[in-house]
Amino acid sequence: MSKWSGVLPRMAITQRSTLLLFALAWLGVCSSFTVIKDGASSLYFCKELDCPKFEEKYNSTAYQIRMYETSKWVSTTITGLDYQAATEEAFMKLFEYIEGENDQHVKIPMTVPVINRIQPGLGPVCASNFTVSFFVPFKFQSNTPKPTKKELFINTLGQEKVYVRVYHGFTNQTNFPKEAADLGDVLNSTQTYDKSYYYTAGYDSPFVSHDRHNEIWFIATDK
Numbered sequence: 001m002s003k004w005s006g007v008l009p010r011m012a013i014t015q016r017s018t019l020l021l022f023a024l025a026w027l028g029v030c031s032s033f034t035v036i037k038d039g040a041s042s043l044y045f046c047k048e049l050d051c052p053k054f055e056e057k058y059n060s061t062a063y064q065i066r067m068y069e070t071s072k073w074v075s076t077t078i079t080g081l082d083y084q085a086a087t088e089e090a091f092m093k094l095f096e097y098i099e100g101e102n103d104q105h106v107k108i109p110m111t112v113p114v115i116n117r118i119q120p121g122l123g124p125v126c127a128s129n130f131t132v133s134f135f136v137p138f139k140f141q142s143n144t145p146k147p148t149k150k151e152l153f154i155n156t157l158g159q160e161k162v163y164v165r166v167y168h169g170f171t172n173q174t175n176f177p178k179e180a181a182d183l184g185d186v187l188n189s190t191q192t193y194d195k196s197y198y199y200t201a202g203y204d205s206p207f208v209s210h211d212r213h214n215e216i217w218f219i220a221t222d223k
């Protein structure tokens with residue numbers, strides 16, 4: 001794995017190399033399972049990778065309510081029309097950060113989920129803002145390596161109540177807005193949330209084709 005890691009980030013940004021990066025980021029962690037066991041999560045969909053802690057308040061097939069703890073993330077924002085293109089471009093930059101493009105020159109283990117904060121453009125031909133983030137592993141939460149690329153930044157998600165909907169398969173331009181609309185439909189009038197943005201959260205590499213676990217997150221405003 002290591003002989004590839006230096007070469008791959010310099011490859012041309014093609015769909016194929018990006019897919020490869022997606023897969024390698026996750027595979028790379030498989031080999032270091034034992035190292036990160038301390039902070040590993042017991043949630044089956046976190047697959048023994050570090051993932052942010054939450055307390056479950058409600059769980060049905062229609063939706064869940066979670067109380068997340070404050071957490072640090074490394075992020076980049078892409079403005080565009082295409083969810084998949086934006087996600088892949090952002091993933092590439094974040095991958096370079098975890099591969100060592102940070103002020104501590106350390107390799108950082110892959111985590112889940114990869115979240116994408118979608119701030120929809122106002123109209124079908126207006127660009128949306130996609131902010132894609134990797135969760136910073138527990139051992140780096142307090143002494144977080146700073147990104148060396150200016151498009152990347154470290155941000156904190158506060159303690160939040162989150163409305164969550166689980167869906168399966170591959171996330172694409174067609175299904176995530178539908179899942180978000182469905183989450184909106186199952187919430188009642190007292191369950192309010194910030195309507196200016198929402199998140200997709202992905203827990204699988206693109207080479208996993210079965211039992212893919214994805215989520216839509218709405219940040220509640222009825223604390």
Ligand SMILES: *[C@@H]1O[C@H](CO)[C@@H](O)[C@H](O)[C@H]1NC(C)=O
Nearest residue numbers: 043044056059060061064166
């Ligand atoms: C919610 O319920 C499902 C189905 O019973 C279960 O698999 C899952 O572990 C529960 N909790 C979360 C956080 O998904």
Ligand SMILES: *[C@@H]1O[C@H](CO)[C@@H](O)[C@H](O)[C@H]1NC(C)=O
Nearest residue numbers: 079119120121122127128129
């Ligand atoms: C995207 O972000 C830019 C810069 O912060 C902002 O000016 C713009 O209004 C945002 N667009 C949407 C659709 O939120």
Ligand SMILES: *[C@@H]1O[C@H](CO)[C@@H](O)[C@H](O)[C@H]1NC(C)=O
Nearest residue numbers: 168169170171172173174175
């Ligand atoms: C989007 O994903 C859904 C569910 O995985 C699938 O049924 C649909 O064909 C996909 N659409 C496109 C345009 O890829």
Ligand SMILES: *[C@@H]1O[C@H](CO)[C@@H](O)[C@H](O)[C@H]1NC(C)=O
Nearest residue numbers: 058065186187188189190191
């Ligand atoms: C909305 O749902 C919550 C949780 O089930 C419930 O406590 C509340 O009473 C409901 N509100 C309305 C207006 O139905």
